[in-house]
Amino acid sequence: MPKILIIEDEPELVKVLRSYLEKAGFGVEAAYRGDAGLSLWKQKRPDLVLLDLNLPGMDGLDVAREIRRKDNTPIVMLTARVEEMDQLIGLELGADDYITKPFSPRVVVAKVRAVLRRLDAAAELPQHVQVADIEIDLDAHTVTKDGEFIDMTPTEFELLATLAAQPGRAFSRLQLLEASQGTAYEGYERTIDAHIKNLRAKLESDSKNPRYIETVFGVGYRFARQ
Amino acid sequence: MPKILIIEDEPELVKVLRSYLEKAGFGVEAAYRGDAGLSLWKQKRPDLVLLDLNLPGMDGLDVAREIRRKDNTPIVMLTARVEEMDQLIGLELGADDYITKPFSPRVVVAKVRAVLRRLDAAAELPQHVQVADIEIDLDAHTVTKDGEFIDMTPTEFELLATLAAQPGRAFSRLQLLEASQGTAYEGYERTIDAHIKNLRAKLESDSKNPRYIETVFGVGYRFARQ
DNA sequence: ATAAATGGTCAGAAAATCATCAACAGTGAG
DNA sequence: CTCACTGTTGATGATTTTCTGACCATTTAT
Numbered sequence: 001m002p003k004i005l006i007i008e009d010e011p012e013l014v015k016v017l018r019s020y021l022e023k024a025g026f027g028v029e030a031a032y033r034g035d036a037g038l039s040l041w042k043q044k045r046p047d048l049v050l051l052d053l054n055l056p057g058m059d060g061l062d063v064a065r066e067i068r069r070k071d072n073t074p075i076v077m078l079t080a081r082v083e084e085m086d087q088l089i090g091l092e093l094g095a096d097d098y099i100t101k102p103f104s105p106r107v108v109v110a111k112v113r114a115v116l117r118r119l120d121a122a123a124e125l126p127q128h129v130q131v132a133d134i135e136i137d138l139d140a141h142t143v144t145k146d147g148e149f150i151d152m153t154p155t156e157f158e159l160l161a162t163l164a165a166q167p168g169r170a171f172s173r174l175q176l177l178e179a180s181q182g183t184a185y186e187g188y189e190r191t192i193d194a195h196i197k198n199l200r201a202k203l204e205s206d207s208k209n210p211r212y213i214e215t216v217f218g219v220g221y222r223f224a225r226q
Numbered sequence: 227m228p229k230i231l232i233i234e235d236e237p238e239l240v241k242v243l244r245s246y247l248e249k250a251g252f253g254v255e256a257a258y259r260g261d262a263g264l265s266l267w268k269q270k271r272p273d274l275v276l277l278d279l280n281l282p283g284m285d286g287l288d289v290a291r292e293i294r295r296k297d298n299t300p301i302v303m304l305t306a307r308v309e310e311m312d313q314l315i316g317l318e319l320g321a322d323d324y325i326t327k328p329f330s331p332r333v334v335v336a337k338v339r340a341v342l343r344r345l346d347a348a349a350e351l352p353q354h355v356q357v358a359d360i361e362i363d364l365d366a367h368t369v370t371k372d373g374e375f376i377d378m379t380p381t382e383f384e385l386l387a388t389l390a391a392q393p394g395r396a397f398s399r400l401q402l403l404e405a406s407q408g409t410a411y412e413g414y415e416r417t418i419d420a421h422i423k424n425l426r427a428k429l430e431s432d433s434k435n436p437r438y439i440e441t442v443f444g445v446g447y448r449f450a451r452q
Numbered sequence: 453a454t455a456a457a458t459g460g461t462c463a464g465a466a467a468a469t470c471a472t473c474a475a476c477a478g479t480g481a482g
Numbered sequence: 483c484t485c486a487c488t489g490t491t492g493a494t495g496a497t498t499t500t501c502t503g504a505c506c507a508t509t510t511a512t
Contacts, residue, residue, distance in 0.1 A: 140395035141445050149394065149451060153499060154444035181500095190459085191501055197461065207460095215459070217509065379488055416470090417490055423471065424489095433471095443469065443498060 002116060003027040005046035007037030007063060008078060009055055017050065017108060024109045034058025038066055041073070048112055052078045074115050076108075131164045131223060134203070134212065145203065155180045156199050159192070163213060168225035170216040196221055228342060229253040231272035233263030233289065234304060235281055243276065243334060250335045260284025264292055267299070274338060278304045300341050302334075355390040357450055360429060360438055362390050371429065381406050382425050385418070386449075389439065394451035396442040422447055 004026045018028045031037035034055035053060040129136040135144045143150045162179040173189040230252045244254045257263035260281035279286040355362045361370045369376045388405040399415040
């Protein structure tokens, strides 16, 4: 559950935002002054900061600068008017996004989600898997073999990406089910067989003697260690 | 470390700007006259020029024009008032951005960063995409097929530009929403379908077998690989 | 060698996703 | 204000993918 820190001096606004964010599954902390917000940030280390520009105690810009100096917690600025934003457009201070008042809480939640998603996507996952003469670009959703592009359905793509990410490791059908269709524990293990067959048809030149996707009898499948 | 050239006749202002820019990690050169600025530009080849409009020795406009004639070093204009800018815009000077006085040094640094970043980002993407008989000039905002210009609505062009800038890469509807209407997380993903349909109607001769904008089932759309 | 267990393949059914259309809303120009 | 244009939305039918179970082939264990 990602934690959001709201630094905003209007209690009414904080109340509304908190309600919406919590409903959306976020944990919420709030401060009503800039300096208080900064120390709360140090203490709680939230995943994202919603920061008003005009604050008592300490200016929002200074708060942002201070946070940036120590960390790159994503910051979404709340500003009163569009003109204020013109000053910030360069985003000198590294705000990740901004919202101008008046705004609907719904929009705020959407922004928060978008920023977190954007950062997550950029930071964590490897973008690229290369094994043998197969190349998988997770971002672009492409698979090439010897430079030739091969079309994949979403499930096929997921399976291949899972297997190829750890060549030599055997995956059970259950693990592959989980990888391909999310968490789903329900489902028929043999479904995987069908997808493997289709994958092989697309990848292997000799489907009888698979070169890439090998069967591990009694266990599952693995991508060949090259 | 990017180099910035300041051409500005007020020494006090130069001093402040230099201090801020250096703190921000830029190398700074300065000239106090237009003609001197131009020769310093020739000599140092900075990554960006901060250029005052009213200068002794040589008018800022002439300096800009001269720089543009030889090179496309980004230029950020410093102008006294907004009205001055209106003139400039008509002159199609090719400045990359402008700032009106009075301005905070912070804003200047932000602008400089933004311009450099924008150019960097732009440099990575092609300005021009040609596939078969379609030609898309992302810069000029034009699309031609067999030499004939095709009119696009703004949204259509944005979508097409996004897709065509990275042929072969699949984009989700969410990514396309974000690209076409700015930030939107809200909005109906199927809206993209409608725009794609309109785009295809304009681009494709056989809308059933799209040659340019391909559907990636379960993922989104992509521009055909070249 | 034979039986038992596991994997491969296939085709039809079910589910998910997509294309298209028509109606509606917002916007700016005249 | 009206009109034209653009963009949005929800519904419908079409398409593609995914799932499933049956049947046969292969592997393993005895």
